Amino acid sequence: MVILYSKPAIEQFSYVRNCKTNKFLSGIPLIDLSNPESKHQIVMACEEFGFFKVINHGVPMDFITRLESEAVKFFSLPFPEKAKAGPATPFGYGNKDIGRQGDIGWVEYLMLTTNPQLNSEIFQSVLGENQKKLGFALDEYITSVKKMACEILELMAEGLKIQPRNVFSKLLMDEQSDSAFRLNHYPPCSELQEALSDRNLIGFGEHTDPQIISVLRSNNTTGLQISLRDGSWISVPPDEDSFFINVGDSLQVLTNGRFQSVKHRVLANSLKSRLSMIYFGGPPLSEKIAPLPSLMRGDQESLYKEFTWFEYKNCVLSSRLSDNRLGNFTKIAAS
């Protein structure tokens, strides 16, 4: 007998024990982009959490639902079909394996660029003519979310009282910007319910995002958790009408540590599938990532050694998800 696809033994995955998934944070900063005070609130949120939720974001609901339904269609295809768009090295379809260093999670995903031409080459072999619908939905969504990310970065610069207003956003607007996009699908894990009452299966292990800013939108399934400054983990109540913003490592460096990238992870759900879409706004590869002089007070020194995004990205790709990548670029304080 030939077994073609055996069920993955869930024991090979990682878990967190005794994690209270019902510890929801009521105080996640909520930023209303139509509120003139939002620039100050954004700065406070980035200082305290490196994370916030955005409403009145201006991204048309149509764009969101179109991309979600195309993504659902893609992930509903039989595995051998989806696998034609893989492996994700670095772009394409991936299943359980995350990155190249042995991380695994209860997730399948499409790791994409923000370049429509390259993306359509990835889908071509799987979807044929139908790839146009997914490609179109991706384009309109990415264009709109990038605009929102830039607006947020400009409000951030205003809130920090630094000039020019586009000091951060120009890095995403640059033609050479090394931004990325990801669709994650976390299937429900029914075995969880029966077997693992005190354990939570890891969908996407803890990490910080290395870029400048990440814009995350998910369906209404729970799973996302962020780590607070005291090290505790808090579940983020899902909200399909809003976006969640993560401060990335590069923004931490640009602000000389005033903003800190947020550690986050996703836990698998036993009943419902989770679908998330994340835009990672990154700088050009040649960009020097260093604290902005306008943010350095008095004789304050940079906390980081000098590096380019190309150098940091290489370090990212050769690290495990949970590694402290910025540690390699942090200056040792003189005693």
Ligand SMILES: C=C1C[C@]23C[C@@]1(O)CC[C@H]2[C@@]12CC[C@H](O)[C@@](C)(C(=O)O1)[C@H]2[C@@H]3C(=O)O
């Ligand atoms: C294990 C890995 C996956 C990752 C590259 C890395 O070696 C370490 C960082 C990971 C991460 C996390 C945020 C984003 O999802 C991502 C695309 C990124 O830029 O850094 C992933 C990387 C990936 O999946 O290739």
Ligand SMILES: O=C(O)CCC(=O)C(=O)O
């Ligand atoms: O899927 C999610 O909700 C978050 C995933 C994530 O953090 C990532 O892809 O970097």
Ligand SMILES: [Fe+2]
């Ligand atoms: Fe992330």
